[in-house]
Amino acid sequence: MIPAPFTYHRPKTLGAALRLLQTLGSVARVLAGGQSLLPMMKLRLAAPAHLIDIGRIAALRRIRAGGGRLRIGALATHSMIESVPAVRRWVPVLAETASTIGDLQVRNLGTMGGAAVHADPAADYPATLLALDAEFVLQGPDGARIVPASEFFQGLMATALRPDELLIEISLPTAQRVGAAYMKMPNPASGFALAGVAASVALDGDGRCRHVRVGITGVASAAYRARHVEQALLGQEPTDEVLAAASAAAADGVDASADLHASAEYRRHLARVLTRRALAAARDRRRSGKQGLPSS
Amino acid sequence: MSEVASRISVAVNGTAHHAEVEPRLLLVHFLREVLSLTGTHIGCDTTNCGACTVLMDGRPVKSCTIFAVQADGREVMTVEGLARDGQLHPIQEGFHEQHGLQCGFCTPGMMMTGYALLQRTPNPSEAEIRWAISGNLCRCTGYVNIVEAIKHAAEKMRSAPAPAGGRS
Numbered sequence: 001m002i003p004a005p006f007t008y009h010r011p012k013t014l015g016a017a018l019r020l021l022q023t024l025g026s027v028a029r030v031l032a033g034g035q036s037l038l039p040m041m042k043l044r045l046a047a048p049a050h051l052i053d054i055g056r057i058a059a060l061r062r063i064r065a066g067g068g069r070l071r072i073g074a075l076a077t078h079s080m081i082e083s084v085p086a087v088r089r090w091v092p093v094l095a096e097t098a099s100t101i102g103d104l105q106v107r108n109l110g111t112m113g114g115a116a117v118h119a120d121p122a123a124d125y126p127a128t129l130l131a132l133d134a135e136f137v138l139q140g141p142d143g144a145r146i147v148p149a150s151e152f153f154q155g156l157m158a159t160a161l162r163p164d165e166l167l168i169e170i171s172l173p174t175a176q177r178v179g180a181a182y183m184k185m186p187n188p189a190s191g192f193a194l195a196g197v198a199a200s201v202a203l204d205g206d207g208r209c210r211h212v213r214v215g216i217t218g219v220a221s222a223a224y225r226a227r228h229v230e231q232a233l234l235g236q237e238p239t240d241e242v243l244a245a246a247s248a249a250a251a252d253g254v255d256a257s258a259d260l261h262a263s264a265e266y267r268r269h270l271a272r273v274l275t276r277r278a279l280a281a282a283r284d285r286r287r288s289g290k291q292g293l294p295s296s
Numbered sequence: 297m298s299e300v301a302s303r304i305s306v307a308v309n310g311t312a313h314h315a316e317v318e319p320r321l322l323l324v325h326f327l328r329e330v331l332s333l334t335g336t337h338i339g340c341d342t343t344n345c346g347a348c349t350v351l352m353d354g355r356p357v358k359s360c361t362i363f364a365v366q367a368d369g370r371e372v373m374t375v376e377g378l379a380r381d382g383q384l385h386p387i388q389e390g391f392h393e394q395h396g397l398q399c400g401f402c403t404p405g406m407m408m409t410g411y412a413l414l415q416r417t418p419n420p421s422e423a424e425i426r427w428a429i430s431g432n433l434c435r436c437t438g439y440v441n442i443v444e445a446i447k448h449a450a451e452k453m454r455s456a457p458a459p460a461g462g463r464s
Contacts, residue, residue, distance in 0.1 A: 001341050008302055008319035008365055031366075038361045039343050041320075051319065055366060079355070103431025104409065105346060108355045109362065190344075 003041035010053045014139065017054050017166060022141050024050045025163035031055065032075055032114030035106045060113070060168055065090055068175040074113025074167045078102070081112055091172050092291035093180035093198060097128040100184060102191055113167045119157045119222065121257065122192035126153050126223030128182050129170065130215025131198035136160070137169040144168070149215075156221040176211065178202045179286025183278040184218070185270050187261055193218035194262050195270035197250070199278035201238065201286050209233045214275055219256050219267045226250045229275060238283045247276035304368040308333065309377030317364050324348045326364035327374060335375040335404050339433070346432035349405035350374050356409045356431070375404035378411065386452035387411045387445075396445030398436035406432050410446040418454055420446070 009024075011017040021028065028050035031037055040046040054060060060075040063084050070090045072081070081087050081098035088095045101107055101115070101124050115125050116136070126149075134149040138161055147160045154160060161167055184196030195218040202211035212233045214226040228249035236242050251268035258264040285291050301316040308331060315330055327333045327350070339347030341360050348359040351373040378385035387407050390396060397403045406429060413420055413428040420428070425446050426439075434442060 002322075003320045005318070005320055007300060008363075010365070034363070034366070035343065035361060038363070042341070042360075053366065103346070104428060105349055105356045105358045105431045106343065106361075108352075109357050 001042040003038070004044055004047035006048055006051045008051050008053065010056060012056060014057055014059060014166070014168065017052060017057060018139065018141060018164075020050075020052050021164050021166060024052070028052050030117075030166065032117075033077060033109040033111040034114075035102065035110035036114065036118045036120065054166070063087065065174065068173060069171045070174050071169050071171045072112060073169055074116075075111045076113070078107035078110050078112065078115075079104075082107065090174040091132060091180075093182055093200070094125075094128055094132065094172070096291075097124050097182045097198065100124055100182070100186070100191070112170060116152070116170065117159060117161055117167050119153055119159050120192070121156055121221050121223070122187070122194070122196075122218045123223075124182070124184065124193055124196055124217060127184075127193075127196045127215035127217035128180075128198040129172075130223055130225050131180060131182075131200040131213040132172050133213065135171045136167055137171065138162070138165045139168045140165040150225055153222045153224075158222070176202055177286070178211065179282040179284070179291070181278045181281035181285060183274045183281065185274065195219050195267055195274055197271065197274040197278040199275065199282040201233075201279065201282040203238075203283075203286055206237075207287075208235055208237050212279075214250065214279070216250060216254075216271055216275070219251060219271045220254050221257060224254065226252075226271075226275060228252050229279075233279075238279065240280065243279045243283070244276050247272050247279065250275035302365045302368070304365055306364070306367045306369075307371045309373055315364075319363060319365050321364045322360055323350070323362045323364045323367050323372070324359035326367075327359060327372070330364075333374050333376050337401055337404055339401065339405075344433065345402070345405075346409065346429075347402050347405045349408045349432060351408055351412055354412065354415065356412045358431075373408070375407055378407065385411070385449075386456075387414065387449040389452065390445035390448035391442075394441050394444040394448050396438065396442045398438050402432060402434045402436075406434070406442055410442075410449060413446065414450055414453055419450060422447070 029048035031053040060073040062073045078098040129149045136147045178200045180200040182198040184193040198215045200213040204210040212230040217223040232246040251271040256264035256267045337347040339345035343361045350359045
């Protein structure tokens with residue numbers, strides 16, 4: 001399958017990329033790893049007149065830890081997220097999430113920033129980025145602004161990113177000692193999440209939940225935080241029974257998607273079950289201090 | 297539609313190739329149609345099957361899901377780069393000896409993924425081999441012998457540390 005013709009741009013610097021976006025933003029697409037965009041272009045679901053390839057802007061591929069945050073450049077590939085020691089040390093659940101994406105070849109090219117901006121409703125990262133309180137650094141012509149994950153994912157393939165902005169970095173807090181886990185029910189053919197749940201738990205001195213985050217992908221048109229579940233658990237001792245009771249609210253008030261792969265009710269069911277499992281795994285990891293990393 | 301041809305320079309199997317290409321030309325079409333390296337197969341053409349796998353800077357990628365212009369300045373290795381001086385690379389020998397193919401369509405991609413695995417993990421477990429090739433589909437479902445073929449190559453390469461052929 002042959003994509004429609006386009007004019008190709010390969011800016012070497014962030015500034016050059018932003019200038020191109022300013023003039024061409026409405027008729028251009030940004031190419032990062034291309035593992036979602038190329039399939040769409042080949043099917044002619046996307047036919048941009050201009051393609052802005054940011055793949056050679058080395059500054060966007062950096063991963064740095066410091067000042068209580070891990071800063072991941074938008075072009076870090078899924079393979080890097082899986083294997084880079086700083087990610088595995090500070091946010092192991094993100095490495096775990098990356099290892100479940102696509103396959104080896106896709107992970108070698110696909111980028112976390114590209115996946116986040118693409119905002120496929122069945123993508124894996126959004127759940128985990130919500131559960132980790134990630135922040136998105138969006139660079140526009142007038143400077144950068146920071147958008148929290150809970151405001152970034154807005155709808156079906158829709159995010160807070162404006163046409164003249166570039167996602168340059170995703171940053172995650174590293175100071176809080178949390179246990180976290182990502183659990184998904186993959187579509188057996190594509191590997192995309194029929195439902196995927198990331199949970200993050202911090203406990204106080206008495207073993208009660210001091211901090212809870214639950215991010216859910218695959219179930220609705222955009223990934224969301226299960227705030228009913230989070231609030232129900234605050235101050236509670238996270239026994240299996242307590243987690244199960246709270247998880248029952250994982251899809252409350254959610255307009256669940258239905259397609260040939262799963263009905264809305266099945267997706268709601270998966271959300272509840274996977275929430276319970278992810279919370280239990282997060283709790284166990286917090287208690288034991290072991291994060292259950294994928295092998296690299 | 298203004299579409300300016302792009303000049304690219306790609307090292308394929310150790311040889312530099314310069315060409316003017318349409319930006320929408322996929323790497324797999326560049327390899328097969330511009331360079332006449334037809335060993336790389338087009339399978340599903342939808343990023344699922346891995347038949348078109350080549351190595352870019354040593355890592356397996358799906359050549360149907362990358363534009364040739366994105367490979368500008370990179371090193372690409374295809375199945376044609378495995379054998380040297382008429383002598384099969386151990387990964388090729390493994391597929392031959394262990395009957396690692398039936399129809400053979402997925403074989404070039406399987407061999408490139410297997411080759412890349414063995415560069416990083418010379419003594420892989422069966423689980424590591426299966427994980428590594430999980431992006432390569434065999435419609436004949438000959439996975440058991442494919443795994444055996446990669447094991448065979450691993451043993452051969454460990455016993456002969458400087459095998460013939462193969463660049464990366």
